[in-house]
Every structure is written in structure tokens, then in C-alpha cells.
Amino acid sequence: MSGNFRPTCKFLWRTSIHKTFVLLAGLRTGAPLWRLIVHDWTKYTPAEAPHYGRRHYGAKDDILGFVYAWNHHSKLNPHHWEYWIPVTAHRLSPIKAGAPLPMPEWAVREMVADWLGASRSYEGFFPQSLEGWDWYHKEKKKLRLHDDTWVLLARVLEEYFRNPL
Template identity: 35%
Template sequence: MKSYWKYLLYILEHKLNVLLECWKEGLYVQGMMHDMSKFNPIEFFPYARKFYLNKKLDEFEWEYAWLHHQHHNKHHWNYWVVDSVKREALPMPRKYLLEMICDYRSFSRTWGRKRIDTDMADRLIRNLLTEKVILHPKTRKECEFFIRKINESNIAK
């Protein structure tokens, strides 16, 4: 039971951190609605067992939970992939692209406060420009623009 409480606290912390990042971009509703599917039992229990009980999950259960999450949250690039073999994706609307970047930037926060260590957030954001991530060419260009903007604002600080 303790592991489920820990996971619930993690979700609430993550949602707070994403809300703060989305707020800066004017994505108020998205910031509040971000990752609501994580409360769905299809996702909640497998995630809690995997990350807080260190329990070996049935591979199907985990894959189903992750697939459910991707297909219920438009801020995941995977949501927009049409054909992974041909590496084809639909253009991602700007608001979801921004929410995805806010999601990644949120990892530089702990309960709303900025952390000194931002490695994870930086790695996730840089990963968007690699071949591992399948994006529509228009979306990739927009990603590059926003990442350049983030880098410029980090240098200015």
C-alpha cells in the first residue's frame, strides 16, 4: 500500500511541476489536465508496481500501460506516429509540442522549486532531435526552434 501512496505523490509532484512550466507558456488548461490518464487503474497500478515495488511485471501488463499512456496523451510524440517502420508521423500541433517540452523541463523541478541539476531535462529535450524520435519534418523544425530558444534563454541567465 505504501508504494501506491509514493506513486500518487510522485504523480502529484510531476503534475505540479508541469503545471508551472505550462503556465509560463500560457497552456493553463493543458497544465492542469496533463497526464490525467496516470490515475486510470490501467496505468496507475502497473506503474506503481514497476517503479515503487521494484516488482517484475508481466511484459504485456507493462506494455499495455505504456501504450495506454501514449495513446491518451497527445503531448507524447509517439501519439502522432502513423508508421514506425516507415518513420512517418503526423504534424504535432504546437500546443502539444510545447506541452511535451514543458513535461521534459519539469524534470528540473522538485515540488515546484528549481533544482541545480537539470541533466535529465536537458537530455530529454536534446533527445527530441535524435533519430530515435519519429517526428513529422514540420514538427522537427518547430522542435529545433523551441530548443534553440531555450538554449538562448539559458545562456542569457
């Protein structure tokens, strides 16, 4: 897969830029510094980097590889809401498979920083108001969050937009 080198490098460069914007946003959302440092670390691994690179900057012909990479990423990075949805349930668990677990506050703060950093990285600006953040209003319908997480998310967003970047 020597044709993957350039797209992978391009992807890793974009990821590094994204991480910079996540750091800036995360300092405002109150995400823990350590989480901001290790944010998206799995994107730099062979399980993800070549597949993301190929999908975003290359031939786009490895659909299954990209799906594997996304699954790997979302299940190893707790700032993704998908991380908090168990695929299966233990017989002793009162929580059913597919039911969202409550996210801890640090993960919600990093998740919001990730969304803000992605907006800056890919759209060119940090959103200035929750009302005007089109991406959030479009994606919000797809989120599967525990009720406690929805409350926490609303609080973190409200705190951030009192004084956005």
C-alpha cells in the same frame, strides 16, 4: 494485488510533484493552461497507476502490465510524440502507417514542458541550456517526428532557453 497499494500511492505522489513542475515549465513554454491542468491525467487511472507504481516502487514483476500502461498513456496523451504515429493507415489516407504526423504547436509546447518538468522532478533541476541538457541529447536520437514538428520543437526550445527557469 494488495501489495500494490503503497507503490501506487508513492507513484501518484511523485506524479503530482511532476505535474507541478510541468505547470511551471509550461507557463514558460507557452503551453495552454488547460493542457497543463489535465497533463498526465491518465496516470491516475487504474489502467496505469498500479502498473507504474509497481514498476517504479514495487516488485517490478508485472512487465506486461507496465507495457500496457505505457501504451495506454502514450496513445491517450497528445503531448507524447508516439501519439502522433498512426499504427495503421486507412486505405484512403496518403500517409502510411508508422509515418509521424505533424504535431500541433500546443502539443509540442506541452511536450517540452513535460520533458523540463521530468528533468526537475527526477534529476533535481531545470536544465539551464540546451547544450548542457544531457537527457535531451541522449533521447533526441530516439524521437520520430514529422519534419514540421522538428522545426517547431527547435523554436520552442530556443524560446525557452532564452530565459530558462
